[in-house]
Amino acid sequence: MTAQLRPAPALHVARWLNAAESLSLDRLRGRVVLIEAFQMLCPGCVSHGLPQAQRVRETFREADVAVIGLHSVFEHHDAQTPVALEAFLHEYRIGFPVAVDAPGENGGLPRTMAAYGMQGTPTLVLIDRQGRRRAQHFGLVPDLRLGAEIMALIAEHEVGTVAPETAADAAAPGCDEAGCSAPEPQGDRPT
Amino acid sequence: MTAQLRPAPALHVARWLNAAESLSLDRLRGRVVLIEAFQMLCPGCVSHGLPQAQRVRETFREADVAVIGLHSVFEHHDAQTPVALEAFLHEYRIGFPVAVDAPGENGGLPRTMAAYGMQGTPTLVLIDRQGRRRAQHFGLVPDLRLGAEIMALIAEHEVGTVAPETAADAAAPGCDEAGCSAPEPQGDRPT
Amino acid sequence: MTAQLRPAPALHVARWLNAAESLSLDRLRGRVVLIEAFQMLCPGCVSHGLPQAQRVRETFREADVAVIGLHSVFEHHDAQTPVALEAFLHEYRIGFPVAVDAPGENGGLPRTMAAYGMQGTPTLVLIDRQGRRRAQHFGLVPDLRLGAEIMALIAEHEVGTVAPETAADAAAPGCDEAGCSAPEPQGDRPT
Amino acid sequence: MTAQLRPAPALHVARWLNAAESLSLDRLRGRVVLIEAFQMLCPGCVSHGLPQAQRVRETFREADVAVIGLHSVFEHHDAQTPVALEAFLHEYRIGFPVAVDAPGENGGLPRTMAAYGMQGTPTLVLIDRQGRRRAQHFGLVPDLRLGAEIMALIAEHEVGTVAPETAADAAAPGCDEAGCSAPEPQGDRPT
Incomplete structure (x- = not known):
């Protein structure tokens, strides 16, 4: 456990996309x-990993959580070029900053991917407010667990909150896909 | 905000299912x-609300989070009887304790539902370790947000953790539905 | 194969719901x-079987295909009563006629279920224009296959068609969830 | 209607992938x-169009239905190159033949796309056994409808069948995700 509480390895970035200036963990x-x-x-990245990262960005306050993409290409280098990545981010409406992982030496794994010991893609890493790696998941991680893990880190040093929800419209009595509305709500509602 | 920090209304229960003895918020x-x-x-309860409650139960430690169902019937009383509910819980494999909300007077809303000012079903209520109502959602609430809300309450007074994940099998190189495995993972993995 | 080309067993019906008068295969x-x-x-009926039957009803012309529900209760008789069924059909917005399968003797399988040799629920049966059973599926059957099987039966004796699709709105250039619109469609479109 | 019964426009193909030799509608x-x-x-192609085409290929007999991809690039030409396409087909396990649509003149729409008057991607075209275009859908088309449309064309000149289903294992009594098994099936089963 203490092994994880060292500072997270630095990012080795060839180029940033969706970012006005270069970012760093510092x-x-x-x-x-x-x-x-x-x-x-990577099909699993497209169908699960990236949409989940977008949901995280929409759910938490930017002041609490920074979401960063890391394009760690370890195969099909001719296809997954920065130009292609740029088109991809545009078509998939990915708005968070994306770092192009620096190529490894002699065709090895990209440098950040290697430094983090990632097994493949998608891999999700959580780093706490003090810059220490606290979780790393290869493959699918359920939203419920991820929400809890993020909030545990947010809550360590100050009280974090999720972004305010859009108020639901008052529902007419009857059932629809979302649920069943009672005819006459009574009692003291929470405010 | 302070209005929510009063004790949550007591449960008015006609009968408990899936429980060896009666429960109470106290x-x-x-x-x-x-x-x-x-x-x-209620279709939205069956397709969304109850499966989500089951995921909460599987994700968090029982010592941190108690999941309770509340069967608050405000229509179709002849169909949604305790006998029918028992069969329903069996077929849908719902294992957490379920309280049958006490009927309202003169055919009004069930008593707990009324006391909480619920608008309909499904409604999800979160109560903190000190017994105070802290959130109430009518209809869908995304897993990511719910995981965060629960963890925020867990973390208020002690460090909570999610249950340990089942270790994923080491993946062979190549892509499958979950993601793409790198041929030779390198570097120091988190432990 | 020839065994299937006998007339389908008659329906044994205790009661019809969603129907102005009694129906029969004849x-x-x-x-x-x-x-x-x-x-x-039955969870699989609620999540898969019944929604699929509703899609069939919306996709094909009523003059070509009749969709009928058959409530074949072989367990939880106290819970799955006609009164409860009526509430269920209302809440799940099931509009097609539903036959309550006649109870079996000595607590055995319902009579129609037994006559068809069904293994459980959901079971989907297809009967051709001449009243002969042509397919019977227990459990899930994919929409693509079912659409083909139904059309094969429709097409045997006359040219069937699916109901006209709602015309899609003309899409603005760019990509959305449904697809990517070209800036200037050219050439001769099919009419 | 008669307008559609002319021969479908010829394919203009720069290159075939997943094909031992060049194909043509003839x-x-x-x-x-x-x-x-x-x-x-194109996100809608990746999430809906191409998986549906794969399901068609798995559901119908090859002797009845030929499934062909057509890569009609009208934007991001630098990203969607033949090399990138080849990697894409590999990672997404797309096994059917794919034609690279011939580039249009002066940067216009690709030639086949223009000849068919397609509005964008994904577009699904059905051509009958006599080489005539019979349906063209831009965007999503439900599986149930598509299965019916394909079978209507198969059935026009000979009796088509769907590929035999994998036999389902005999189910134990009780309910699971797929459905509920009856304890003792009785009566004459269809063979």
Whole structure:
């Protein structure tokens, strides 16, 4: 456990997309950081990992959680170029900053991927407010667990909150897909 | 906000199912409590609310979070009887304790439902370790947000953790539905 | 194969719901008939079988295909009563006629269920325009296959068609969830 | 209607992938042909169109239905190159033949896309056994409807069948996700 409480390895970045300037873990210190390592031609990244990262970005306050993509290409280098990645991010409406992982030496794994000991993509890494790696998941991680893990890190040093929900419209009596409305709500509602 | 920090209204229960003995919020003091108010013939409860409550039960430690169902029937009383509910819980493999909400007077809303000012079903209520109502959602609440809300309450007075995940099998190189495995993972893995 | 080309067993019905008058396979002769055998407390029926039957009803012309529910209760008789079924059909917005399968003797399987040799619920039966049973599926059957099986029966004696689709709105250039619109469609479109 | 019964426009193909030799509509005459026009960076193609085309290929007999992909790039030409497409087909396990649509003149729409008057991607085209275009859908088309449309074309000149289903294992009594098994099936089963 203590082994994880060293500072997270630095990011080795060839290029940033969706970012006005270069980012680093040092600059993000004080916030929880979620790194979503992916490849644009990895089906599990496209169907699960990246949409989940987007949901995290929409659910938590930016002041609490920074979401970063990491494009760690370890195969199909000719196809997954920065130009192709840019088109991909545009079509999939991915708005968070994405780092292109620096190529490894002699065709090995990309440098950040290697430094983190990632097994493949998608891999999700959580870094706490003090810059220490606290969780790393290869493959699917359920939303419920992820929400809890993120909030545990947010709550360590200050009281975090999720972004305010859009108020639901008052529902007419009867059932629809979301649920069944009672005819006459009574009693004291929470405010 | 302070209005929510009063003690949560007591449960008015006609009968408990899936429980060796009667429960009460007082007896659950010290744990976060999730109340899933539902009706067995409410489509949104069956497809979303109850499965989500089951996921909460599987994700968090029982010592941290107690999950309780509340069968709050406000329509179709002839169909949603205790006998029918018992069959329903059996077929849908719902294992957590379920309280049958006490009928209202003169055919009004069930008593607990009325005391909580619920608008309909499904309604999810979160109660903190000190017995105070802290959140109440009518209809769908995303897993990511719910996981965060629960953990925020767990973390208020002690460090909570999610249950340990089943270790994923080491993946062979290549892509499958879950993701893409790198050929030779390198570097120091988190332990 | 020839064994299936005998007339389908008659329906043994205790009561019809969602129907102005009693139906029978004889009265439906000339149309393809889909029988969806279900129980209201069978999870697979609620999540898959019944929604699929509703899609069939919306996709094909009524003159080509008749969709009928068959409530074949073989367990939880106290819970799955006609009164409860009526509430269930209302809440789940099931509009097609539903036959309550006649109880078996000595607590055995319901009579129609037994006559068809069904293994359980959901079971989907297809009967051709001449009243002969042509397919019977226990459990899930994919929509693509079912659409093909139904059309094969429709097409045997006359040219059947699916109901006209709602015209899609003209899409603006760019990609959304449904697809990517080209900036300037050219050439001769099919009419 | 008669306008659709002219021969379908010829395919203009720059290159074939997943094919031992070049294909053409003439060579496929006698079978129903499904053309799935897509772009590898079109989200709706990846999540819906291409998986549906794969299901068609698995559901119908090859002797009845030929499934062909058509990569019709009208944007992001630098990203959606033949090399990238090849990697994409590999990672997404797409095994059917894919034609790279011939580029349009002066940067216009690809030639086949233009000849068919397609509005964008995904577009699904059905061609009958005599080589005539019979349906064209832009965006989502439900499986149930598509299965019916394909079978209507198969059935026009000979009796088509869907591929035999894998036999389901005999189910133990009780309910699971797929359905509820009766304790003792009785009566004459269809053979």
